[in-house]
Amino acid sequence: MARTESSSVGLGTPAPAFALPDVISGKTITLDSFADRHGLLVMFICRHCPFVKHIQLELPRLGLNYAGQSLGIVAISSNDAVSYPDDAPESLKEMATELGFNFPFCFDETQEVARSFDAVCTPDFYLYDQNRRLVYHGQLDDSRPGSSVILSGRDLRKAIDSLLSGRPIPSEQKPSIGCSIKWKR
Numbered sequence: 139m140a141r142t143e144s145s146s147v148g149l150g151t152p153a154p155a156f157a158l159p160d161v162i163s164g165k166t167i168t169l170d171s172f173a174d175r176h177g178l179l180v181m182f183i184c185r186h187c188p189f190v191k192h193i194q195l196e197l198p199r200l201g202l203n204y205a206g207q208s209l210g211i212v213a214i215s216s217n218d219a220v221s222y223p224d225d226a227p228e229s230l231k232e233m234a235t236e237l238g239f240n241f242p243f244c245f246d247e248t249q250e251v252a253r254s255f256d257a258v259c260t261p262d263f264y265l266y267d268q269n270r271r272l273v274y275h276g277q278l279d280d281s282r283p284g285s286s287v288i289l290s291g292r293d294l295r296k297a298i299d300s301l302l303s304g305r306p307i308p309s310e311q312k313p314s315i316g317c318s319i320k321w322k323r
Contacts, residue, residue, distance in 0.1 A: 142259040142318040144275065153178065153270040154254035158214065158244035161231040167242045169270065172210030177301045178270065179294075181213045182252060182262040182319070185233045186224035189316035190260050192283040194237055196291045201240040203295075207302055211241035216252035217260070217320040219245075225320070252319055259316040265297050265307075273301060276311035 157168045172178045183190045219226035227245045234243040265274035274297035281287040
């Protein structure tokens with residue numbers, strides 16, 4: 139399995155605007171859909187990647203643990219669905235239903251949104267503050283497929299908890315590692 143490290147995106151970078159269809163509801167989700175939230179977590183994921191499969195049970199836990207708090211969450215899949223049919227919208231909808239996502243899961247057919255975020259791998263996590271400035275771009279935790287490290291979401295949860303409580307976000311941020319986004323040819 140090829141390992142790709144997330145790109146370096148400067149903290150303070152504004153969240154790019156987007157308008158994408160939610161594979162669950164069919165509604166168009168935009169950056170403004172979360173205007174009433176203190177923070178926004180954007181997760182680039184997909185269905186077929188072994189790194190995402192390894193963490194997939196933590197994703198709905200994040201949604202449940204932060205439900206009712208002032209955190210918006212959106213997942214985005216930007217993979218080429220023609221070459222990777224497991225990452226096509228209907229399959230993504232099945233994934234979201236099976237895992238019990240309580241947040242939108244959007245499909246980026248043109249891949250323009252992934253490019254605007256400088257997303258390069260799955261999973262890739264971006265946490266924005268109330269001004270939609272990047273405060274965390276890093277890994278979920280140290281767990282990887284085949285490792286003995288227990289999946290906890292520790293790094294991302296620490297950043298989210300700090301943001302929601304008004305504490306400084308940890309400055310040490312380890313890049314996410316996963317499969318490369320499958321770009322169209």
